[in-house]
Amino acid sequence: MGKPADRRDRAGIHFTRIHLLYLAAGIGFFLIPLAADAFYTRLAGRILIYGLCALSLDLILGYGGMVSFGHAAFLGIGAYTVGILSNHGVESAWIAWPAAMACAGVTALVIGAVSLRTSGAYFIMITLAFSQMLYYFFAGLADYGGDDGMALWSRNSIGGPVDPGNPTQFYYLVLLLLAIVFYLCRRLVHSRFGMVIQGAGENERRMRAIGFPTYRYRLVCFMISGAVAGLSGALISNQTLYISPALMHWSRSGEILVMVILGGMGSLAGPVMGAAGLLLTEEVLSEYTEHWMIILGPLLILMVLFARGGIYGLLSPRRES
Amino acid sequence: MTTPVLTLRGLCKDFGAIRATDQVNLDFFSGEIHALIGPNGAGKTTLINQIAGELKPDAGAIRFEGQDITFQPVHRRSALGIARTFQATNIFNGFTALDNVALAVQARDGHSFRFWKPARRVEPVRDAALTALGQVGLVHRADTRASRLSYGEQRLVGIAMALASSPRVLLLDEPMAGMGARASAEMVGLLRRLKDRMSLLLVEHDMDAVFSLADRISVLVYGRIIASGTPEEIRRSPAVREAYLGEEEITLENTATGLQVETHA
Structure with missing residues (x-):
């Protein structure tokens, strides 16, 4: 049933319908700045950045079975790293963006070290509690705007011919970074490390019985996920030139969670589609009513009830069950 | 006699007021199938979980190849050479x-x-x-x-x-449960082939399989080992007969024709 129409070409590359989809999506996103005006380029860039963040959540949620309800914390840490560095005169993306990843990664290491000792509902509550703590911490950080947040003077610089200050160039930079991270994460989930993460996601007890100290594998995965979310935070602060505690509010964590579930857990590409789905629906529906959530809510319920695989599941050939 | 690969000494485990494991002393030898039988709720799986490391005993010691592993985590024991299967199928x-x-x-x-x-x-x-x-x-x-x-x-x-x-020790928690006659027979053959290379601890309710496979049988009742010996000794033991079968006038010889021990549980 539903065997994918695979064919091996001469280069030995496995080509499936889903690969064609990636190609189409890539070309589509590539063409947007050429075909549409600045407004749509901004919107597409926003989709890519939140897609990156949702993709990082998918690593721990879809593959590792860790339902984190505090992912916005890492997004916020990444953004604040860029903002605070910029405030002190550090404008180079070569420093600021890796620093954003490092700060978010270390934060994830600390949060994960505590949270991963629990599971199920407790894990959800602890990750939520940590992210709310960070939210209130930054809301109270008066030197860096406190509740009101802070504005960035300009985008980070890269040097050479690349100018992130140019919206089109910045958009392509985001697209490139997403493509790179997507490729790295695909390698990761199919690697031996990835198999351990997937195994622990499905049956942690069994994994321990066959000899895996699952805690440290999950912790490293949590850290990687946090670091990638930190990168998306650095990018979103560059896109909007504005950083506020709202980035790390729990409702933001919820939106990222919705993107992953809407797009399809455990697929990496799905969460990007989910980000597109959520942000586009918001964009379109809010033209008509400010209560757009009333329409999106039932849509989500239908999705969860009838299309467990999310958008990705609807588009890709049916998996054997 | 050779030295045992795995020894349990004075093992105790309480769940509230219930003593699930009560002063258990057992030796497991390489090349042997050691069966653990007893009524439901006797504490067989609890014992396996302590050997595998999922449960910490309240008292006593577990030694594997001379090394005290009583407080080693599950994954360490697995790495040392203690493997297990689960009662319910438990794969990915x-x-x-x-x-x-x-x-x-x-x-x-x-x-x-x-x-x-x-x-x-x-x-x-x-x-x-x-x-x-x-x-x-x-x-x-x-x-x-x-x-x-x-x-x-x-x-x-x-x-x-x-x-x-x-593994050097393989813990099998009811490997035949829910299997048909043919699959059970195949499993018996498989376990017999495996025993040369390791020590097998077999928890099983299928008495045909237990008596045909085991080199040694220990009987666990209310957490306590009431008898341990060759299948022949267990078959003849009056203590086993009494504790295990209660008032029912059934001899253990009948088990060879497929009597299920749950009758007493």
């Missing part, structure tokens, strides 16, 4: 049979902080996994998703996963 449904066993091989191969190469293309791991699948006769099902395997096949995959770590 999303993976193929081969993936399942390959994961177990990977665990034996040291750390898995390897982020780049696709796991399914690591030939030594795949080969070792195929060998383990071969030992349980499931090579032809290697690429089938675990969720699509029959119940008996899933149990065999569970055993192949345990074998992949080349």
Whole structure:
């Protein structure tokens, strides 16, 4: 049933319908700045950045079975790293963006070290509690705007011919970074490390019985996920030139969670589609009513009830069950 | 007599007011199948969980090849050479049979902080996994998703996963439960082949299988070992007869024709 129409070409590359989809999506996103005006380029860039963040959540949620309800914390840490560095005169993306990843990664290491000792509902509550703590911490950080947040003077610089200050160039930079991270994460989930993460996601007890100290594998995965979310935070602060505690509010964590579930857990590409789905629906529906959530809510319920695989599941050939 | 590979000394475990394990002393030898029988709720799985490391005993010691492992975590014991199967089938449904066993091989191969190469293309791991699948006769099902395997096949995959770590001690928690007659007979043959290389602890309700396989049988009742000996000694023991079968006038010889011990539970 539903065997994918695979064919091996001469280069030995496995080509499936889903690969064609990636190609189409890539070309589509590539063409947007050429075909549409600045407004749509901004919107597409926003989709890519939140897609990156949702993709990082998918690593721990879809593959590792860790339902984190505090992912916005890492997004916020990444953004604040860029903002605070910029405030002190550090404008180079070569420093600021890796620093954003490092700060978010270390934060994830600390949060994960505590949270991963629990599971199920407790894990959800602890990750939520940590992210709310960070939210209130930054809301109270008066030197860096406190509740009101802070504005960035300009985008980070890269040097050479690349100018992130140019919206089109910045958009392509985001697209490139997403493509790179997507490729790295695909390698990761199919690697031996990835198999351990997937195994622990499905049956942690069994994994321990066959000899895996699952805690440290999950912790490293949590850290990687946090670091990638930190990168998306650095990018979103560059896109909007504005950083506020709202980035790390729990409702933001919820939106990222919705993107992953809407797009399809455990697929990496799905969460990007989910980000597109959520942000586009918001964009379109809010033209008509400010209560757009009333329409999106039932849509989500239908999705969860009838299309467990999310958008990705609807588009890709049916998996054997 | 050779030295035991695994010894339990004075093991106790309480769950509230219930004493699930009561002063248990047992020795397990390589090349032997040691069966643990007893009515439901006697504490057999609790004992296995303590040996595997999922439960910490309240008192007593567990030694493996001379080393005290009483407080070692599960994954360390697994690495040392104590493997187990589970009562309920407990394998990874999303993976193929081969993936399942390959994961177990990977665990034996040291750390898995390897982020780049696709796991399914690591030939030594795949080969070792195929060998383990071969030992349980499931090579032809290697690429089938675990969720699509029959119940008996899933149990065999569970055993192949345990074998992949080349264990010295294999803990089998009711490997025949829910199996048909033919599958049970195959399992008996498999366990008999395995015993040369390791020590097997067999918890099983199928008395036919237990009495035909075991070199030594211990009887657990309310957490306490009431008898331990060869199948012949257990069959003749009045204490076993009384504790195990209660007032029912059934001799243990009848068990050879398939009497289920749950009758008393």
